[in-house]
Amino acid sequence: MRVPARGARAHEFLARCCGCPAAPCILQAAEGFVSFVNDAVSPYHAVAASVERLEAAGFKQLTEREEWHVEPNGRYYVVRNQSAVIAFAVGGAYVPGNGFTVAAAHTDSPCLRVKPVSSLTKSGYLSVGVETYGGGLWYTWLDRDLSVAGRVVVAKPDGTFDSQLVRIRRPILRIPSLAIHLNREVNSDGLKLNAETHLAPVMATVVKSQLEGFAPTSAASAAAAAAPAGTGGAETRHHAALVSLLATELGVEPESVKDFDLCLYDTQPSAIGGIHNEFIFSRTCTGARVYWCACATTRSCMVLNTARIAPCAAFLHLRMQRAWIT
The missing domain is CATH 3.40.630.10 (Zn peptidases)
Structure with missing residues (x-):
């Protein structure tokens, strides 16, 4: 044979x-x-x-x-x-x-995941606190068109909860690289990232978010501090703009969003590449x-x-x- x-x-x-x-x-x-x-x-x-x-x-x-x-x-x-x-x-x-x-x-897969309490504000920008998941090459996440996907726990009118999948298909986050004139040694010494301070993606400016009608971070923090442990909606732990976007995607009110588990992902899709279509380009x-x-x-x-x-x-x-x- x-x-x-x-x-x-x-x-x-x-x-x-x-x-x-x-x-x-x-x-x-x-x-x-x-x-x-x-x-x-x-x-x-x-x-x-x-x-x-x-x-x-x-x-x-x-x-x-x-x-x-x-x-x-x-x-x-x-x-x-x-x-x-x-x-x-x-x-x-x-x-x-x-x-x-x-x-x-x-x-x-290795990725960046939204923290249980993710609202960050610094230098006039709203950022999302993330944590590293798995053993990833984290520098590859810089300067990418990022969004979020995962599942959201939604409160129903009858008092029960429902877990629904959500995927925001447009880019809403970005982890920018530091300009070369602020890090002259990056090409010779290599890029050194602090997972806590360097990987938080930028989501919006404080001014634009307030003009859109979302409460400033200080108000959200005060509401979170006043709420008893284990109570309150997701808006007490995350930026109101992010919670509102998730609610709009699911067709529910922002107050109904109680919690979520979200991963960051690159909105650039995987593709077949190479001159002979012999490679798969994917993250x-x-x-x-x-x-x-x-x-x-x-x-x-x-x-x-x-x-x-x-x-x-x-x-x-x-x-x-x-x-x-x-």
Whole structure:
């Protein structure tokens, strides 16, 4: 039996992922990955994008609150906390006691995340306090057109709370570099960043924000100090302009926004590049490439004659992924 070369195996794998019979599907597979990366601007959006693609491939959702009825040749998925998803395909020849073929990845990537209390004001500018998440190359975040994405906890009229995904598609933040005449040694000594003081993105000027009708930061700080611990809306911990923008995007009142978990992301989309279309230009390929390949394989898995279950899992944290595998 002739064993195909490594390149042929890669072509065969990509062909299965995108459903094409031959090597020209490589570009289509790459486009599918780029589309996924552009949708997965936060861990929560990564799960939502995965669910959309799983359902398009015929997977059915299961819930942990109900008894599962899993059948051979079936395809299923389950979501937890909007941040983790497990999909699995049951082989047609599976019987209880057979094994599993497991693939796991993580939905998060190194990024800057909005702090629980983020309102900062300095030198007439409104900034957003952020924290580093993961091991990132933080200098690459400078001078980029940044925005925010994640999930928002909204109070409903009946007294319950709802968690909704949000993505601001236009650039609203920027971390500017220091002008060269204020840092003459940067090209010889390298750029040295303090994560607490140098990475807070600028959002607006104080004057413009007040002219737009938003309370100054001092008033918001006073309201936060007067509010009992654990009470009050998001406007007591974040700039009112940011809370208002999130509320407008979700179609709710700013007072209904109680809390949120937001990641910064670059609004410049990932793309296929190079003169021969052989590269993928992207800032967030860390965990996405592993998960997309695993999920694509699970979606296209031919289970008719398989005697195993093929699960693919994606968790919010990398360590959770490693613990699940071991």
